Amino acid sequence: MTSQNKALYSLLIGIAIVLGIAIGQLLNFNQKSELSFHPTEKDKIDNLLRYIKEDYVDYVSTDSIVDTVIKDILKNLDPHSVYIPQEEVSQADEELDGEFTGIGVVFQKYKDTFTIIRPLEKGPAKAAGLKTMDRILQIEDDVLFGKNIDIYKISKKIKGKAETKIKLKVYRKTKDSIFDVEITRKHIPLVSVPAHFMINDTLGLIKISSFALDTYDEFKTALKSLKQKGMTALILDLRDNTGGLLKQADLIADEFLKNGKLIFFTKNNSGEIKKNMATARGDFEKGNIYVLINENTASASEIIAGALQDNDKATIIGRRSFGKGLVQREMYLGDGSKIRLTTARYYTPTGRSIQKPYKKGHFDEYRHDFQKRQYNGELFYKDSIHVNDSLRYTTPKGKVVYGGGGIVPDIFVPIDKNAYIYNLNFLNRFISDFVTNYLDMNTDKLLSISPEDYINSDIEEELYEKFIRSHKKSMNNKKRHKNSQAKENLKILLKALLARDLFDSNVYYQILMKNDAALKIILQDKTNVPTG
Numbered sequence: 001m002t003s004q005n006k007a008l009y010s011l012l013i014g015i016a017i018v019l020g021i022a023i024g025q026l027l028n029f030n031q032k033s034e035l036s037f038h039p040t041e042k043d044k045i046d047n048l049l050r051y052i053k054e055d056y057v058d059y060v061s062t063d064s065i066v067d068t069v070i071k072d073i074l075k076n077l078d079p080h081s082v083y084i085p086q087e088e089v090s091q092a093d094e095e096l097d098g099e100f101t102g103i104g105v106v107f108q109k110y111k112d113t114f115t116i117i118r119p120l121e122k123g124p125a126k127a128a129g130l131k132t133m134d135r136i137l138q139i140e141d142d143v144l145f146g147k148n149i150d151i152y153k154i155s156k157k158i159k160g161k162a163e164t165k166i167k168l169k170v171y172r173k174t175k176d177s178i179f180d181v182e183i184t185r186k187h188i189p190l191v192s193v194p195a196h197f198m199i200n201d202t203l204g205l206i207k208i209s210s211f212a213l214d215t216y217d218e219f220k221t222a223l224k225s226l227k228q229k230g231m232t233a234l235i236l237d238l239r240d241n242t243g244g245l246l247k248q249a250d251l252i253a254d255e256f257l258k259n260g261k262l263i264f265f266t267k268n269n270s271g272e273i274k275k276n277m278a279t280a281r282g283d284f285e286k287g288n289i290y291v292l293i294n295e296n297t298a299s300a301s302e303i304i305a306g307a308l309q310d311n312d313k314a315t316i317i318g319r320r321s322f323g324k325g326l327v328q329r330e331m332y333l334g335d336g337s338k339i340r341l342t343t344a345r346y347y348t349p350t351g352r353s354i355q356k357p358y359k360k361g362h363f364d365e366y367r368h369d370f371q372k373r374q375y376n377g378e379l380f381y382k383d384s385i386h387v388n389d390s391l392r393y394t395t396p397k398g399k400v401v402y403g404g405g406g407i408v409p410d411i412f413v414p415i416d417k418n419a420y421i422y423n424l425n426f427l428n429r430f431i432s433d434f435v436t437n438y439l440d441m442n443t444d445k446l447l448s449i450s451p452e453d454y455i456n457s458d459i460e461e462e463l464y465e466k467f468i469r470s471h472k473k474s475m476n477n478k479k480r481h482k483n484s485q486a487k488e489n490l491k492i493l494l495k496a497l498l499a500r501d502l503f504d505s506n507v508y509y510q511i512l513m514k515n516d517a518a519l520k521i522i523l524q525d526k527t528n529v530p531t532g
Contacts, residue, residue: 070339076361078342080326086336094190096245098212102159103166104188105130106501110436113137113145113171114154117436117501120188128183130170132501133443137178138169160185174444189214192244194505195237196222199519204231207509208252211244211300216251223255223283233288235522236304237509239318243299246327246346253307255282256289256314262349263307266327269343289314292518293407294415295370295379298322305407306348312397316409317518320378320385322369323406325355350393352403382412413518418486430471435497438463446498451507460495467494488515 049062067085074081084092094100104123105116113135119126137145139157158166164185171178192215195207204226206219226234243249253263257278265275291305291314302321308314325347328340347353358366365372377384391403402408439446449457464487492515500508513519 067337070333074339074341075363078326078360079358079363079366080324080328080340081342082340084338084340089336089338095210096212097190098192098214099187099189100159101162101185102155102188103128103130103183103185105158107136107151107155108436109149109151110135110440112149114149114151115436117439118504121504123188124183124186128181130181130183131172131443132447133173133440135171135173136168137171140167162187173440191218191505193218193222195509196226197506197510198226198229198231199235199513199523201230202232203235203522204229204233205235205237205509205513207237207505208241208301210241211246211248213245213248215244215248219252219255220283227283231287233290234284235290235292235519236314237292238297238301238305239292239294240296241298241301242296242322243301243324246300246303249300249303250276253304254278255284256287256308257282257311258285261311264303264346264348266344266346274344290518290522291316293318293321293409295319295373295406296322297407299324302354302407303346303348306352306354309399309401309407309410310349310352310393310395312395312399315411316407317411317521318409318413319415320373320408321354321406323354323356325353348401348403350395350401352391352393352401354403354406356405379415380417381414385412411521413521416485416489416517418483418489431467431494431497434467434470435494435501438466439498439501446502449502451499451503454499454502455507455510459498460491463494463498464491 049066052060052065053062067083070083074083103125104120105125106118106120107114107116109115116125116130116132116134116136118132119130135145137143139154142157144154160166162185165182166185167180167182169178169180190212192208192210192212193206194209196205198204206222206226208215208219223234250263257263259278259280259282261278263276263278265273267273289308291308293301293305293316297305297318298321302324305314305316305321309316325345326342327344327346329343330338330340332338345353345355356366356369373379376386378386385408386405387402387408388404393401393403395401399410467490492511496508496511499511
């Protein structure tokens with residue numbers, strides 16, 4: 001290390017120490033995002049940064065130094081305390097706000113063109129007459145086709161302030177025509193309850209993909225709709241739901257639990273305990289519930305699963321959940337950036353923490369937990385789930401549950417090895433390209449089909465045969481197609497993916513659930529669900 005590098009390294013360490021002290025003073029857990037510096041500490045930091053900016057031998061961006069130091073401080077605390085730079089705040093807020101401002105289209109790069117896969121219902125693009133497989137050739141004066149397309153940059157260009165206009169040049173293949181259209185940007189909701197439907201006359205399903213500002217309202221609408229159709233038992237699908245706003249999970253859990261039941265409680269660094277109790281407003285307190293979870297079910301999703309399991313209200317089905325029992329609060333840093341700082345741990349009603357272990361500053365193993373579960377067999381065999389007997393708890397009705405690393409399901413469902421193949425290997429990109437190409441070649445025909453007719457059709461046979469023929473050389477694995485279950489999974493997947501592009505996520509999940517292992521268990525034996 002040169003003397004110059006040593007000097008700069010020493011400066012960075014100095015800044016880290018000073019900022020560490022300052023941030024320790026800044027974070028008042030009883031305040032809402034307000035930050036206040038002790039004057040002398042602020043002076044020290046200001047002076048140090050000014051000296052570097054004005055007198056240091058080489059040019060150094062003090063902004064980048066501060067950003068780097070903040071990131072280093074936070075990543076040495078826990079896996080979920082993070083820094084969000086100013087330029088990334090808008091995108092991060094969209095996920096929790098549950099909306100963005102744009103023209104309302106699902107799009108992707110298809111061949112060499114920015115292509116609309118589906119205009120969203122009630123969105124400005126659909127109102128302006130844009131259709132599935134329309135190609136956007138130009139946005140304002142920016143030509144998009146025939147060159148490398150950066151989807152992220154195009155997405156930012158399409159988004160903007162509400163009520164502002166954007167001019168597009170569009171090619172429609174079915175008419176072989178090019179036309180101009182001007183669209184006014186609107187607020188577009190990000191749906192967090194993408195599917196709800198009846199499985200049979202009494203069993204309904206609600207899929208929750210995340211917890212944003214409107215999730216509870218979306219859930220209530222779905223619940224009301226299914227109850228009106230005769231639902232007396234509910235499948236709550238929380239698989240692959242990585243969490244979000246804690247309050248939304250609290251409100252949804254309250255719909256299932258009787259007045260006065262504990263949903264969860266939190267404990268902060270001073271030992272202060274805050275309990276979240278169910279109220280009398282629940283609309284499904286007497287109904288039977290199945291909760292579906294997997295290794296990607298985390299945080300707010302685990303609160304619901306834990307609350308219903310510990311109160312003997314639901315049967316949890318699937319695989320051990322992720323294991324995130326830390327609560328974050330957003331705190332603004334004054335320049336448009338912010339941090340999400342872990343301020344408490346949450347506990348399920350029996351008193352268990354489901355946070356999986358981690359070593360401070362060493363989070364690689366934590367982040368690669370899926371691979372660890374894969375290698376130790378936990379994804380495939382119930383006996384491979386490791387539980388800690390010292391973290392053993394008992395529910396009011398005597399069910400044994402465990403803390404220390406996720407929610408362990410009551411009924412184990414191994415990961416489908418056949419579906420697993422298609423999700424992880426090179427076939428994934430072939431499937432996506434094939435579905436889009438099929439849609440492009442059959443746009444008018446497909447758009448004339450109703451969702452109900454599509455669900456009941458046998459189009460999956462045609463899709464499968466065409467897919468195999470088009471990728472026979474690339475796949476080069478005849479044995480895989482002799483596996484009847486793998487073949488059936490691929491047929492269902494192709495049909496479902498095409499449905500998502502044609503219609504919406506509700507139709508997509510209805511098709512996908514037809515071959516779902518957890519659903520098959522539920523339909524075979526409903527007696528394992530307590531009535532609460």
